[in-house]
Amino acid sequence: MAETIQYKCPCCGGRLEFDSGLQKMKCPYCDTTFDVETLEGYDDALKQDAADDMHWDAAQQPWDDVQMGVYTCKSCGGELVCDESTAATACPFCGNPIVLTGRLSGDLKPDYVIPFKLDKKAAEAALRNHMKGKRLLPNLFRSENRISEVKGVYVPFWLFDADADAHIRYHATRIRTWSDRDYDYTETQHYAILRSGDLSFTHVPVDGSSRMPNDLMESIEPFDFSSAVDFQTAYLSGYLADRYDVNADDSIGRANERVKKSTESVFASTVVGYHTVVPESTSVRLANGRVHYALYPVWLLNTVWNGKTFSFAMNGQTGKFVGDLPVDKGKKWRWFGLVSGIAAAAAYGLVCLWQLLH
Structure with missing residues (x-):
């Protein structure tokens, strides 16, 4: 055993x-x-x-x-x-x-754990709040909704630290237009813009569970690592917990993708004053890479309606809540018709106004 x-x-x-x-x-x-x-x-x-x-020497069937x-x-x-x-x-x-x-x-x-800050009742309340203001939500789903499963899970995350040396080249343009009595003119100026710099990344998270979709886990970020503590098993009592089944080496690609996107976003924010900006070459080199293993708190909720399961997730530290809701097709088409009618009425009004003025 x-x-x-x-x-x-x-x-x-x-x-x-x-x-x-x-x-x-x-x-x-x-x-x-x-x-x-x-x-x-x-x-x-x-x-x-x-x-x-007190075991007997009996043959056992393999797993x-x-x-x-x-x-x-x-x-x-x-x-x-x-x-x-x-x-x-x-x-x-x-x-x-x-x-x-x-x-x-x-x-x-694990090296670290972020303890749960929010309890089960908070997760259930977050689901109810998530349904508020949803015009296309079926009425029966709202009134008859029953949460079939709520569970607090410590999800395994790999945390990547690294220093990045980045070089990005952009192709940018500035466009000027003017007219005279005979012609319309357009002048386009082309620029090669270079950006280089060093950035440091700490605790870039990649979930280490194949059972947790990356997009779902990233949707409830960020987690505040300042609340992390050294791991002790006592924090897990009363909750579910997964250990990683995707190792650190297999998570590096995802970490690199996140680091590169963040680097490109930071550098792009410095290229201003142009009409168009297109990155042509990106080079990101990492050094001093380090990896930590941590458990992060997540509430998972499932509810069944019309034979279909709808899943939701909530950050057990911050309360950030995500999840898809069903759409009432009848309401959808009525809402589309209402919006189309308003748009048509507005267009008709503009036409009438134009005719009056001319």
């Missing part, structure tokens, strides 16, 4: 969970709270716990290509089967939060 860890309240024996509001570990049964730092030594003690070794693991809940004795990317979960039998410590040791141990 693989190793698990659960935090027990020394007062009543209940399970301890990380409370995002208090920023402390709290027992939901006796309301006793503990600073996370006080559990640092408790981590080491829990890892020394050993289970009975499939997808590596799974069997874990024993220390509260009820139930067995959990988890895939290789699960680092924290809850027992399906008794509901106790479980941290799979073997998934977070050695090279798999």
Whole structure:
């Protein structure tokens, strides 16, 4: 059996969970709270716990290509089967939060974690607020909407630091027009513009989970790294957590793409006073590259309507919320007709006004 860890309240024996509001570990049964730092030594003690070794020498069937693991809940004795990317979960039998410590040791141990600042109620309220003012949202979706799943997940992120030496060449134009009694004139001046400079990037994030779409995770950025703390497993109690299944080397391409786009955006903002600006050559060279591994807090919400699942995500630190909503086709066409009618009426009014003036 693989190793698990659960935090027990020394007062009543209940399970301890990380409370995002208090920023402390709290027992939901006796309301006793503990600073996370006080559990640092408790981590080491829990890892020394050993289970009975009473196995029979019986043949075991091999696992499939997808590596799974069997874990024993220390509260009820139930067995959990988890895939290789699960680092924290809850027992399906008794509901106790479980941290799979073997998934977070050695090279798999994160350097940092940003603790949850917002709780489940905040995520549910954010979804309701997300639906406000949406004219094309079906009425039944708004009134009958039931959230089928809300889960707080620590998502693995690779954080890239680097110094960039960049050189970009632009082709720009300035255009001047004038007229005389006979002709209209256009003068176009062409410029080759060079920009060079050094930039430093810190904590450029790339999510390390293949189960999390890059565009979804980037949509809820930024995360404020100033709130990051050294990793301790206690922060994971009461939440789900994935360990990375996309390694740092495979994430470099995405990090380079983000660094290059940011560099181009910064340099382009300095090229002003021209009618057109087109980048012709870009060279970005990186040095002093460093990589860190961190867990970032994300609330994931799913709701089902008309047999279709709609997924949403919220930054568990800042509250930034994203997600697609269904569109009522009837409302869509009525709204399109209303807008078209207003535009037609305005055009007719202008025509009438022109006729009156002429």
